Amino acid sequence: xxxxxxxxxxxxxxxxxxxxxxxxxxxxxxxxxxxxxxxxxxxxxxxxxxxxxxxxxxxxxxxxxxxxxxxxxxxxxxxxxxxxxxxxxxxxxxxxxxxxxxxxxxxxxxxxxxxxxxxxxxxxxxxxxxxxx
Numbered sequence: 001x002x003x004x005x006x007x008x009x010x011x012x013x014x015x016x017x018x019x020x021x022x023x024x025x026x027x028x029x030x031x032x033x034x035x036x037x038x039x040x041x042x043x044x045x046x047x048x049x050x051x052x053x054x055x056x057x058x059x060x061x062x063x064x065x066x067x068x069x070x071x072x073x074x075x076x077x078x079x080x081x082x083x084x085x086x087x088x089x090x091x092x093x094x095x096x097x098x099x100x101x102x103x104x105x106x107x108x109x110x111x112x113x114x115x116x117x118x119x120x121x122x123x124x125x126x127x128x129x130x131x132x133x
């Protein structure tokens with residue numbers, strides 16, 4: 001985002017029953033939904049709404065994901081997801097994530113997003129992401 005925009009945010013999450021497996025652990029697939037929630041909130045804090053970007057023909061797709069699971073989350077746990085931008089160029093946005101329960105790190109992850117148009121063609125990240133107002 002811009003020099004004055006947000007480049008990190010924390011999101012509070014409570015693990016819901018439907019997100020848990022039969023043993024009461026947060027299912028591994030849910031972590032990736034949490035990461036998307038973190039990216040969406042970070043974008044919103046920087047003054048953008050994803051739905052507005054889509055209406056203008058900008059779509060962000062996950063081109064790469066890496067996740068390291070360190071400890072399990074359980075049903076009804078209160079978690080904090082820290083999301084930050086590590087790098088942004090005209091071609092990509094790299095995010096880093098850390099999901100914690102209190103002082104315990106549960107996972108660390110990274111994603112690389114590419115920007116595409118409605119036809120799936122790669123396009124530059126919107127100019128306003130780089131404005132320095």
